[in-house]
Structure formats: structure tokens, C-alpha cells
Amino acid sequence: MSGDEGFSIVHGTVVDGTGREPLPDARVDVVDGRIAWVGRAADRPDDDPSGPRRCIDATGRTVIPGLADCHVHLCHTLAKASEWGPPAGRWLSESEQVVNGVVQAQRALRAGLTTVRDLGCATTGVFAIARLTETGTVAGPRVLPAGRIICMTGGHGHRTGRECDGPVEAKKAAREQIKAGARWLKVAATGGARSPNEKLTSIQLDEEEMHAVVTEAEGAEMSVAAHAHASAGISAAVRAGVRTIEHGVFLTDEVIEQLVAAGVALVPTLSVYRRLVERGLAEGAEPYACAKSEEALEPHLDSVRRAVRGGVRVVFGTDAGGPYHQIGADNVLELEMMREAGMSPMQVLRAATGEAADVLGVGDETGTVEVGKAADLVALDGDPxxxxxxxxxxAFVVKGGRLHHVAEPMP
Known part of the structure; x- marks a missing residue:
């Protein structure tokens, strides 16, 4: 259904993503792809001639803003054997990665994700997916791609990223991603789980190199995310000017204070390490990645708990995309773990909607159920x-005013 036909969602409870109290028996009017009216259904009867004629009954459901996952990998390199055929762990070709990205985009939307930030892709196909989901040619969320991760030679993500050494090469790497169509940039400040011959605590790109990337990003009016596990790497990334820290497994109290002072958000991606431990080996992930993930579980949750208590802005991101952790499939697990880290139910909802949209730089367009914003909405059977x-x-998803019935079968 196209947005300009207009419709109303009536009699559901709206939780608008701003932190305001839920609005029961509500009505949301959608016209020309945007939210035209929000209020109590009794204040605008179904037969009101000034509103859309088509009404969708949401009685017993909760209507929230579309979810925003701040960390995904649409075109993941690892094949899921049950879908692509054996063996598990086979690397997909570039064309297969793009097809995989289209399928994952469709699944993401059906799971309630109307915005995703893609933080690392081995192929430029992610930029095409971003364009096609924006026009509605491909069903999927709004995609904010970073292109290839910018890393040191042999560093985290080097098999699919853009290797560079020194600030001059870092500038060129940043400019390449911007030229290709990036909306964000990503740097590797420390080692990671799925790269061989390195520890999570290994320090990689230095402050000067990361600052070079930040300078290029700011010149293009965009921001930088940093893959960072260890406190020394996190601290250097914050000093360099990044706007989000991805993972943050080992946070000291000093670094937590630094994040708060700089207004840098944390995207913890708690669920990815759980899934690597539980499913990684069976789905073809490297044994060393699973072992490092197991070592990270307890300190990671403890770090996020202390970050929440310390006032760090924590937002929703899953690091999903791999065969052990597909996009949209583990939204609930990530949100449950955020609750386990000490966030209230309303904090969790905002972290996945309004707060996430603000951090991603699209808060003026989406993230809350407010008049004038894009009609990005999710109806849930239950109260989150x-x-x-x-x-x-x-139950159903609205993205840019287009209604997607989740009950419809998908291959």
C-alpha cells in the first residue's frame, strides 16, 4: 500500500518513543507517508471526514516507533548452510553477499526494524541496497551504510575492510567510503573476536589515524563509529572524535566518565557474543572467535551495567548478520540483555527507537510517533x-507510510 492513500491505526496503545506515558485507545493518521495526527481515538471518530477513510484496528496491540538497529552487517560473508547449502562457514561470493543483504533487509523489516546502520560490508552492494530500500524498490529498512571498516594492516576486519597505516592513508580510506556513498564511517580501534592472531584488548588504529578519519567525516557532514573493546582503545577513539563506541567490553570507570563528558553513545551488541558461544561453531564461525566471545560474556555485561549506572547513553544494536545471529531474529535477546544490564523498560524502548534515531542522526525524520515525522511504526501483540x-x-510494520503485513508468507 502506498503512503499517499492514507490510513489510520485505531484503538491501540501508543508508546511514542519520547518517554511520555503510553496513550491508550489511540489513533494515528498516516497521510503521504507521514504521521498526520496522533491522539485519543475518541477525539477523532472513525467517520471524521478530515481523516483517512481506511482504518486498521489495533485493539489489544501496542503501537511503537519503528525500531532502529545501530549495528548490523546486511551483506555478511558467512553462508548459512541451511539456506545456501553446505559446508557451514563457506564464504559467500560478492554477488551472493548482495543477495544475502537483500534477504536480510526484508527480514529486518518484518522484525520491526525500519532503520539500520550497516557497519561493515566487503562489497559496495550495500550502497545499492540502501538506495533501493529508500525508494521502496526493495522492501527493507532505511539503511545507513558505512562501507568497509577502516583498519590497520592485518587488523580487525582486514579480510573485508580497507587496510591503512598512518593518517595520510586513513584519510584516503575515509574518502573512498564517502565517494562510494557512505552515511557513516567505521574504524577499528582494537582487536576483535572474528579476526585471527589478535586479542580483544589489542590496540590497533591510533588516535592520530582515527582523528584523520573523523576530520574527513566531519567535512562530509557525517560521523564515525569505533569498533573498540579495550579501555585504552576506547579512550583514544573518544579523544579522536568518534560519536559511537561499538561493543565496549572492557570499560573502566575513567572511560565511562570520558564517554559521558564527550556525549559519546555506547552500542554494546551484547547478544552477538552470546550467539557466537551458543551457535557459532555449528554455523561455521571460527573456533577462536567463539573462544574469545566466551571470555567476553561476563566482563561485557558488567561493563554495560556500570555504563548504565554512570549515565552513558546506551542504544540498541545487535551486530547481527552472521548465520549464528541473523538480523531481526535476536532483537528480543538484545533487548532482554539490556534490561539485564539495568535499563528500565522505557529506557530500553527509547534506546531502540527515539534515542537510537538521534544517535544515528535521523532523529528529525524518524524514531518517535509525532506529527510530521516519517510514518515508521510497529504494532506489537503485547506490551513491551x-x-x-x-x-x-x-503484528504489522509501517515504513515510510507503506504497510507491511507480517502475516504474509516470505520465502
Whole structure:
């Protein structure tokens, strides 16, 4: 259904993503792809001639803003054997990665994700997916791509990223991603789980190199995310001017204070390490990646708990895309783990909607159920403020005013 036909969602409870109290028995009017009216259904009867004629009954459901996943990998390199055929762990070709990205984009939307930030792709195909989902040619969320991760020679992500050494090469790497169509840039400040011959705590790109990338990003009116596990690497990335820290497994109190002072958001991606431990080996992930992930579980959750208590802005991101952790499939797990880290139900909802949209730089366009914003909405069978599993009970999704019935079968 195209947005200009218009429709109303009536009699559901709206939780608008701003932190305001839920609005029961509400009505949301969608016209020309945007939210035209929000309020109590009784204040605008179904037969009101000034509103859209088509009404969708959301009785018993909760209507929230579309979810925003701040860390995904649409065109993941690892094949899921049950879909692509054996063996598990086979690397997809470039063309297969793009097809995989299209399928994952469709699944993301059906899971309630209307915005995603793609933080690393081995192929330029992610930029095409971003363009086609924007026009509605391909069903999927709004995609904010970073292109290839910028890393040191042999560093985290080097098999699929853009290797560079020194600030001059870092500038060129940044400019290449911007030229290709990036909306964000990503740097590797430390080692990671899925790269061989390195520890999570290894220090990689230095402050000068990362600052060179930040300078190029700011010149193009965009921001930089840093893959960073160890406190020394996180601290250097913050000093360099990045706007989000991805993972943050080992946070000291000093670094937590630094994040707060600089207004840098944390995207913890708690669920990816759980899934690597539980499913990684069976789905073809490297044994060393699973072992490093197991070592990270306890300190990671402890770090995020202390970050929440310390006032760090924590937003939703899954690091999903691999066969062990597909996009949209583990939204509930990530949100449950954020609750386990000490966030309230309303904090969790905002972290996945309004707060996430603000951090991603699209808060003026989406993230809350407010008049004038894009009609990015999700109807849930249940109340996510009472039971976090309700995020997995998606009844239907609206993205840019286009209605997607989740009940429709998908291959």
C-alpha cells in the first residue's frame, strides 16, 4: 500500500518513543507517508471526514516507533548452510553477499526494524541496497551504510575492510567510503573476536589515524563509529572524535566518565557474543572467535551495567548478520540483555527507537510517533513495557507510510 492513500491505526496503545506515558485507545493518521495526527481515538471518530477513510484496528496491540538497529552487517560473508547449502562457514561470493543483504533487509523489516546502520560490508552492494530500500524498490529498512571498516594492516576486519597505516592513508580510506556513498564511517580501534592472531584488548588504529578519519567525516557532514573493546582503545577513539563506541567490553570507570563528558553513545551488541558461544561453531564461525566471545560474556555485561549506572547513553544494536545471529531474529535477546544490564523498560524502548534515531542522526525524520515525522511504526501483540518478548510479536510494520503485513508468507 502506498503512503499517499492514507490510513489510520485505531484503538491501540501508543508508546511514542519520547518517554511520555503510553496513550491508550489511540489513533494515528498516516497521510503521504507521514504521521498526520496522533491522539485519543475518541477525539477523532472513525467517520471524521478530515481523516483517512481506511482504518486498521489495533485493539489489544501496542503501537511503537519503528525500531532502529545501530549495528548490523546486511551483506555478511558467512553462508548459512541451511539456506545456501553446505559446508557451514563457506564464504559467500560478492554477488551472493548482495543477495544475502537483500534477504536480510526484508527480514529486518518484518522484525520491526525500519532503520539500520550497516557497519561493515566487503562489497559496495550495500550502497545499492540502501538506495533501493529508500525508494521502496526493495522492501527493507532505511539503511545507513558505512562501507568497509577502516583498519590497520592485518587488523580487525582486514579480510573485508580497507587496510591503512598512518593518517595520510586513513584519510584516503575515509574518502573512498564517502565517494562510494557512505552515511557513516567505521574504524577499528582494537582487536576483535572474528579476526585471527589478535586479542580483544589489542590496540590497533591510533588516535592520530582515527582523528584523520573523523576530520574527513566531519567535512562530509557525517560521523564515525569505533569498533573498540579495550579501555585504552576506547579512550583514544573518544579523544579522536568518534560519536559511537561499538561493543565496549572492557570499560573502566575513567572511560565511562570520558564517554559521558564527550556525549559519546555506547552500542554494546551484547547478544552477538552470546550467539557466537551458543551457535557459532555449528554455523561455521571460527573456533577462536567463539573462544574469545566466551571470555567476553561476563566482563561485557558488567561493563554495560556500570555504563548504565554512570549515565552513558546506551542504544540498541545487535551486530547481527552472521548465520549464528541473523538480523531481526535476536532483537528480543538484545533487548532482554539490556534490561539485564539495568535499563528500565522505557529506557530500553527509547534506546531502540527515539534515542537510537538521534544517535544515528535521523532523529528529525524518524524514531518517535509525532506529527510530521516519517510514518515508521510497529504494532506489537503485547506490551513491551511489561514483557520484553512482545518485541518479537510483530503484528504489522509501517515504513515510510507503506504497510507491511507480517502475516504474509516470505520465502
Amino acid at each position: 513495557l511489561v514483557d520484553v518478548s512482545a518485541y518479537g510479536a510483530v
